[in-house]
Structure formats: C-alpha cells, structure tokens
Amino acid sequence: MAVEAGTGRVAPAELRRSAVDHARARRASRRRNELLRHLALAVITFILVAPFYYVFLASLKNATEIFSYPPKLLPFPPFFGNYKKLLFDTGFLRWMFNTLFVAGSVTTLKIFLDSMAGYALAKIDMTGKKVVFLAMLILLMVPIGALVVPLWALMSSFGLIDTYAALILPPLANPLGAILMRQFILGLPKDLENAARLDGLSEFGIYWRIVLPLIKPGLVVLAVIIFTDQFMSFIWPLIATTSDELQVLTVGVAALRAHGGANYGLWSASAVMSLIPVGVFFFVLQRQFLARSLAGALKQ
Amino acid sequence: MTDAVMTEGGRNAAGRLRLSPAEHRRLARKARLRRELTGWMFLGPMFLCFVLFLVVPVCGTVWWSLRTGNIASGTSFVGLQNFYDLPGVVGAGSAIANTLIFAAISVPLILVGALGVALILAKIRHGGSIYRFLVYFPVLVPGVVAALIWLFLTNVDFGLFNNVMKAFGAYPVTWLGADSALGVLAVLDVWRNIGYWAMFFVAAIIGLPTELYQAAELDGASTWARFRYLTLPLLRRIIFFAVIVSTIWGLQVFDTALVLTNGGPGTATTTVIYRVWLYVFASNNKVGFASAISLVLILVILALTLVQMRLLRDRRGID
Numbered sequence: 079m080a081v082e083a084g085t086g087r088v089a090p091a092e093l094r095r096s097a098v099d100h101a102r103a104r105r106a107s108r109r110r111n112e113l114l115r116h117l118a119l120a121v122i123t124f125i126l127v128a129p130f131y132y133v134f135l136a137s138l139k140n141a142t143e144i145f146s147y148p149p150k151l152l153p154f155p156p157f158f159g160n161y162k163k164l165l166f167d168t169g170f171l172r173w174m175f176n177t178l179f180v181a182g183s184v185t186t187l188k189i190f191l192d193s194m195a196g197y198a199l200a201k202i203d204m205t206g207k208k209v210v211f212l213a214m215l216i217l218l219m220v221p222i223g224a225l226v227v228p229l230w231a232l233m234s235s236f237g238l239i240d241t242y243a244a245l246i247l248p249p250l251a252n253p254l255g256a257i258l259m260r261q262f263i264l265g266l267p268k269d270l271e272n273a274a275r276l277d278g279l280s281e282f283g284i285y286w287r288i289v290l291p292l293i294k295p296g297l298v299v300l301a302v303i304i305f306t307d308q309f310m311s312f313i314w315p316l317i318a319t320t321s322d323e324l325q326v327l328t329v330g331v332a333a334l335r336a337h338g339g340a341n342y343g344l345w346s347a348s349a350v351m352s353l354i355p356v357g358v359f360f361f362v363l364q365r366q367f368l369a370r371s372l373a374g375a376l377k378q
Numbered sequence: 379m380t381d382a383v384m385t386e387g388g389r390n391a392a393g394r395l396r397l398s399p400a401e402h403r404r405l406a407r408k409a410r411l412r413r414e415l416t417g418w419m420f421l422g423p424m425f426l427c428f429v430l431f432l433v434v435p436v437c438g439t440v441w442w443s444l445r446t447g448n449i450a451s452g453t454s455f456v457g458l459q460n461f462y463d464l465p466g467v468v469g470a471g472s473a474i475a476n477t478l479i480f481a482a483i484s485v486p487l488i489l490v491g492a493l494g495v496a497l498i499l500a501k502i503r504h505g506g507s508i509y510r511f512l513v514y515f516p517v518l519v520p521g522v523v524a525a526l527i528w529l530f531l532t533n534v535d536f537g538l539f540n541n542v543m544k545a546f547g548a549y550p551v552t553w554l555g556a557d558s559a560l561g562v563l564a565v566l567d568v569w570r571n572i573g574y575w576a577m578f579f580v581a582a583i584i585g586l587p588t589e590l591y592q593a594a595e596l597d598g599a600s601t602w603a604r605f606r607y608l609t610l611p612l613l614r615r616i617i618f619f620a621v622i623v624s625t626i627w628g629l630q631v632f633d634t635a636l637v638l639t640n641g642g643p644g645t646a647t648t649t650v651i652y653r654v655w656l657y658v659f660a661s662n663n664k665v666g667f668a669s670a671i672s673l674v675l676i677l678v679i680l681a682l683t684l685v686q687m688r689l690l691r692d693r694r695g696i697d
Contacts, residue, residue, distance in 0.1 A: 111501075112502065112503055112504075115498050115501060115502050116502070116505070118498055119495075119498055119499065119502065119509045119513075122495060122513070123509055123512040123513055126512065126513060126515070126516055126569065126572070126573070127512050127515070128538070129527050129528070129530070129531055129538065129569070130515075130527070132530055132531065132538045133526075133527045133530050136530055144536060145535060145536050146536075147536065147541065147544065148541070148545075149536065149541055191423050191424040191427065192424060194420045194421070194423065194424065195420065195421050195423075195424035195425065197420050198417045198418075198420035198421035199421065202413060202416060202417035202420065202421075203413060203417075204413060204414050204417030204418065204421075205414060207417070207421075210421065210425060213428075213433070214428065215683075215687060216680065216683060216684070216687070217428075217432055217433065217436065218683065219623075219626050219679050219680075219682070219683045220432065220436060220676055220679060220680070221626075221630045221651075221675075221679070223630050223632055223651040223654070224439070224630075224651065224654070224672040224673075224675045224676050224679075225432075225435040225436065225438075225439060225672070225676075226654060226655070226658070226659075226672075227438070227439065227442055227449065227654070227658055227665055227668050227669050227672065228434070228435035228436075228437075228438025228439055228441075228442060228669075229431065229435050230449065230658075231438065231442075231449060232430075232431075232434065232435065232438070247427070247431060248431040250424075250427040250431065251427045251428050251430070251431035251432035252432075253428055253432070256424050256428075281416045281420075282416075285420070306518060309520060310518075310519075310520040310521065312520065312521060312522055312632070312633040313632055313633065313651065313655065316655075317655070317659055327520070328520050328521075328522040328523070328633070329522075331522050331523060331526065332522045332633070332636065332637050335522075335525075335526060335529075335637050342529070342530070342533075345526050345529065345530075346526075346530060348523075348526065349523050349526045349527050352520065352523045353518075353519060353523065356518040356519070357515075357518075360511075360514075360515065360518055361511075364507075364510075364511060367514065367518070368510060368514060368577050
C-alpha cells in the first residue's frame, strides 16, 4: 500500500521501518482497545451485580441499621437475626425442599419423556409425526400463565389441586425438550444405529444403549433448562396449591412480602437464601447454563 | 420376520427371495404396523402430556371465553358477549395497555443492551468467563426474588437508587409512583434478561466468518462501518428471532409486578396475566373475562410464533 500511495519507489529499509512502526502502533492500539473493553465490562457487571451486594448487606443488618444513612458498605459486625428468623420462624426450608423436589421430579421425568419423543420424531417413520411436530412448534410459546383457568379446572376435576401431582404434571407438557432432543438426535450419524439394528438390537435397545449415551451433553443442557425454569416458576404453583406445606420457594417468598407488614430484614435474607441453590448449580454447570441461551438458536 | 420370509416365500434359481404380491403386501403391512406401534410407544407418553396439559387447556380457554359465571360452581354459555364487553370491563383495557407499554420499553432496551455487551464480550481476549458469569447471574434469579431485591433499590428512604442520588446531592425520587412504576418494572426486566440475550448474541457473533472482517479492515473500514455493514446484516435473522421471543416473554410479565408493586399504584402495573389472576382467583369470579383476555394473549403469541416460523422456513428455502 505504501508503494502504491507513494511515488512508486520506496527504499527497502524505509519500508521495513514503517512496517515495524505500523505493527507497533497496531499492537499498542490493540492493547488499548482490550483495556477499554475490560473497563466497559467492569462498569456493566458492577451495575448488574451491585443490587445483589446491597441486598446481601441489608440481610446482615438489624431493623434500625437498614434505615440509617449513610449506609454501611461492609457488613461488620454482622447481624444474623434475619436469617435465624427466616430459617426457624417461617416455612423457608420446607419451601426450598418443595421447590427442589418438584423441579427435580419434573426434570427427571422430562428427560426421559423428551428424549423418547425426540427419538420417535427423529428416527421412526410413522404417520402423524409431521402433524405432531408442527403442533409442538406452534404451541411452543404459549405460556402456562395464559392457561391457568382450564388447567385449574382440569386438575380440580382430577381432584389433584393442592397436591405434588398438580405441581409436577402440567409442566411436563412443554414441547421445547422434545423439539431440542429431535434436533440433537437428527445430528447423530446413521451408521451406528444401522449397525446396531443389523446386530438385532431392538428399537428400545438402540435408544437406551446407543442414542442416550451419545446425546448426554444435550441431556445435561436440557436438564439445566428445565430445572431453572421450574425453579423460577410462580403463577402455576401459586394457583395450584393452597396449603402452607405445599408452597414452593417463589410462592412462599411472595407470601412473606404480601403478609405480615414491611419486614425488610426478613425479605433480604429470603432473597439471599433463595439464590444459594441457583448460584451453586450455576457455578458447577456454568458451560451448560450458558448453553441455555443457545437453545433458542439451536432450534433454527 | 426373517423366518416367515424363508418359509412362505421360497427362492428362485438366482437365489433371490420371491414373494407373491399379496404376501409382499401383507408383510409390508405387518412391518409398518410394528413401526407405527414402536413409534407411538416412544412418542406416546410425551404426546399424552402435551395434549392433556397444553392442547386441551388451549381449547378450554376458547370454550370458557364463551361462558360466564364461577369456575367452581358452574358457568353458562353467552356466545361472544365477553369479547364485546371486554373493552368496558374494569381493568381489561389498562391491563392490555400496561403490558404493551412494558414490552415496548423493555424489549428494545434489553436487545440493544445485550447486543452492546455481546460485541464487547465477543472480542475480549482474557478473563471473558468471569464477566460472562456475572452478566448471566441475574438471569437465574426468579422473578419473585428479583422483585424483592428491587424493593431494596427503589425504596424511597434507604433504597440504593436514592442513596446514590443523595450522595450526588440530588433529591430522592419516588421510584414506584404512578408515573414511573411501569418503567421501573421494565428496567428490572432489562436487568434480568440482558445476560440471556447477551450470551445468545455472543454465540452468534463468534460464529460469524472472520475473513469478511479481515477484508473490511484491510479496506480501512472503521469499527462503526464494520458493525453497520457487516455485523448487523449478518445478524439480521438472529436479531429478529430475539425481538420476537423477547416480546413474547415480555407479554407474560406477572410475578415481578405482583411482588414489587402489587399491580399499583392503582392499576399502573396491572398486566394481562395479573388481571387473569385477579379475575379468577383473587376477587370475584369472572371466569369468562379471564378466559377471553387470556385468549387475546394466546392469539397474539401464536401470531408472533407463526411470523417466526415463516421466517425460518424462508431461510431454509434460501439455503
């Protein structure tokens, strides 16, 4: 470029020097840009994370400290009264158990239902398959919140309102898992499965011994999607249960807010404690959690 | 099956199997039946749940939207009356308006913010994983808990926002007042969802062909030009997908409105699903109106889904 831009002749040494300069300038600007990026991200993440720290601070303050200005920015000396009250005077541990139990059940059941349905949709030539798949795609986005009236009527006609079954059954209908599993299984090489079929393995044997092990990474992502969705679900558990013993975490925490006046200490402690399981899971399964965002892209 | 072929079929001179056409049809039908049965054994359990807890409730919503009365004690058929009355029913209009305004504020902010964060994150060379962890963390907060956290940000006396304003010498603001509550709710949604779409865009950006960018850089295209004429067009479909899906999610807002503002002040943050809940479960039994307004929401979501599917099919046509 230097040659073209100039008179047509450039001394080799000069050219070399300018190239070195150019490279150095580029490296410097690259380093500066990287630094700017870190700075921008630091500011953004600080803004996103600051609310957590503020609530964590509040949870370790007593009622008068919460209201004092300027606020203490370090939780010393810590006050554990809020946590003590949350754990011993409310049903928090029970709510937590219910959430983990319901979310665990839904996840386990759905892993099998969805992978089997995905296998049928991907590999078995059967009538009605296309119609079923299309119906699943069309109804994929219909939220449970818009269906609470008929769902309540259905569950109450089964006599299941205020049971674990009422919490576990309706979420099984979500077709996202079957659609994702179909996609995963379509991506598997045909040879393995054909070889197994020639060796006389039954269709279920192919699913169980060949397909399931191969799609294990997909199953983990699916499990993470289902579990977090269940962990966060609110409106259906709110409607499907009436007794205290069956409240899940989100419903119980909302009840803390709705009843018994303004108790900021208790609220902050419940917010912090609610986030512990998600935080732990996220830390362990970071990669799979981030793949949650890709599930949408995968559908394409 | 192989045995059947051996005995009933027989062989010709070339050693090939030969079946009479009737025999052939019978065997083919038998194999087909087996395949159908196996298929439905695999698909059946999931399909049953899908029909029972999704297809039937959607049809049930249509059915109940044509009736009036109490969900527990009985309803009677009123035809389309609920839909004629819906605009005049207490809270229905404001619920729809609030939901649309909420989506109109939160969706653009989420997507523009997420795209910005993703553009930076995709290029960072070291330490990206810690930023990803932190940016994504609010995504995993249940709406109820997020709303509790925001009570501590928006409180007039000791909230983080007002404490920061005080530190800069500004007057405290009533964040959850009638004019601003819906906006605060939308910003809460931005806080919760920006990480999700940021990760989505990061994956898309990393997948873009690098040669194009090298070529553009050699041609002296500025950073802005590269974004405007390369990244944006290449991501067009991804962005469109994000707009549709995040709009669908935005239309479902309920739990944050319930916990942060109780739908108030007045009806300032009462959304569609909030209204459904109020109609049926919290106050009087207006099961017909609840179903009618649910059906409106479902139809809007179905329309958006179909647009999305149409778009995907078009793309497959081009590929």
